[in-house]
Amino acid sequence: MTKSAIQIRELTKSFGGGRSLFGKERHEVKAVKSVSLDLMRGETLAVVGESGSGKSTLARMLVGLETPTSGSMLIGGKDADVLRREGPQAFGKTIQYVFQDPVASLNPRKTISSILETPLKLLCGYEAPRRRERMKELLDAVQMPESTLSRYPHEFSGGQAQRIAIARALAAEAEILVFDEPVSALDVGVQAQVLLLLSDLKTRFDLSYLFISHDLAVVEAICDRVAVMYFGEIVELAPAARLFADPEHAYTRRLVASAPRIRRE
Numbered sequence: 001m002t003k004s005a006i007q008i009r010e011l012t013k014s015f016g017g018g019r020s021l022f023g024k025e026r027h028e029v030k031a032v033k034s035v036s037l038d039l040m041r042g043e044t045l046a047v048v049g050e051s052g053s054g055k056s057t058l059a060r061m062l063v064g065l066e067t068p069t070s071g072s073m074l075i076g077g078k079d080a081d082v083l084r085r086e087g088p089q090a091f092g093k094t095i096q097y098v099f100q101d102p103v104a105s106l107n108p109r110k111t112i113s114s115i116l117e118t119p120l121k122l123l124c125g126y127e128a129p130r131r132r133e134r135m136k137e138l139l140d141a142v143q144m145p146e147s148t149l150s151r152y153p154h155e156f157s158g159g160q161a162q163r164i165a166i167a168r169a170l171a172a173e174a175e176i177l178v179f180d181e182p183v184s185a186l187d188v189g190v191q192a193q194v195l196l197l198l199s200d201l202k203t204r205f206d207l208s209y210l211f212i213s214h215d216l217a218v219v220e221a222i223c224d225r226v227a228v229m230y231f232g233e234i235v236e237l238a239p240a241a242r243l244f245a246d247p248e249h250a251y252t253r254r255l256v257a258s259a260p261r262i263r264r265e
């Protein structure tokens with residue numbers, strides 16, 4: 001078995017280009033430029049960079065929400081195209097995505113029970129009694145009470161909703177989780193609790209995390225390695241401690257310097 005949970009090679013994504021319906025030339029944006037990156041099994045790898053650097057586009061390609069222009073991805077040791085052809089079940093059981101806005105990511109018309117039931121039924125194939133048992137286990141894992149099940153997303157705070165979204169991602173029993181700014185919509189105190197929960201879940205369930213963030217304080221708290229993206233390229237990749245203590249690339253130095261809470265507290 002490969003040691004990489006995710007292996008990305010020369011991945012590129014361009015938006016626009018070509019001509020519009022009326023023949024006007026469309027501006028091409030290269031959001032991700034020939035990125036190669038490995039997420040090792042059991043690690044938390046951060047992808048950091050300012051707004052527009054291509055972090056979300058990279059994450060969205062990994063989970064099949066964007067199609068790469070070129071390059072390749074192995075996810076859980078399998079080519080992403082092969083995995084996708086095997087169907088949503090195979091894909092969803094390999095990699096899961098947690099969005100930035102937890103409330104928006106949960107269907108407002110469904111109870112939490114119904115939200116958690118979908119992956120348990122469609123991805124794991126559990127029968128009703130086992131599904132009910134798993135729902136309780138999942139809520140317990142994210143420290144939410146059983147009474148959560150009969151309620152609707154809008155009844156929860158941002159932090160609680162993110163715990164539910166994490167429970168939904170865990171329901172698929174995928175070993176690779178991609179988080180796109182999972183705590184940036186939350187208050188700082190709540191952020192710390194959710195980050196602690198994520199660390200705990202990773203060890204407990206043997207997970208691998210790809211963690212997209214623009215917040216270096218968050219990244220330093222949770223990540224093993226950090227990849228720095230700048231205009232669609234990875235300009236530096238290093239263990240978190242090394243990167244924060246001794247950033248090599250000029251852009252990384254600027255990023256670290258502009259996050260004084262980390263350096264000077």
Ligand SMILES: Nc1ncnc2c1ncn2[C@@H]1O[C@H](COP(=O)(O)OP(=O)(O)OP(=O)(O)O)[C@@H](O)[C@H]1O
Pocket residue numbers: 015016029030031049050051052053054055056057058214
């Ligand atoms: N669907 C799209 N169509 C056209 N351009 C896009 C699309 N999605 C992203 N882009 C462009 O690609 C570039 C990278 O965007 P992306 O959202 O990946 O960056 P980011 O680092 O995640 O930023 P943010 O933190 O603000 O989400 C930006 O210039 C953006 O405008």
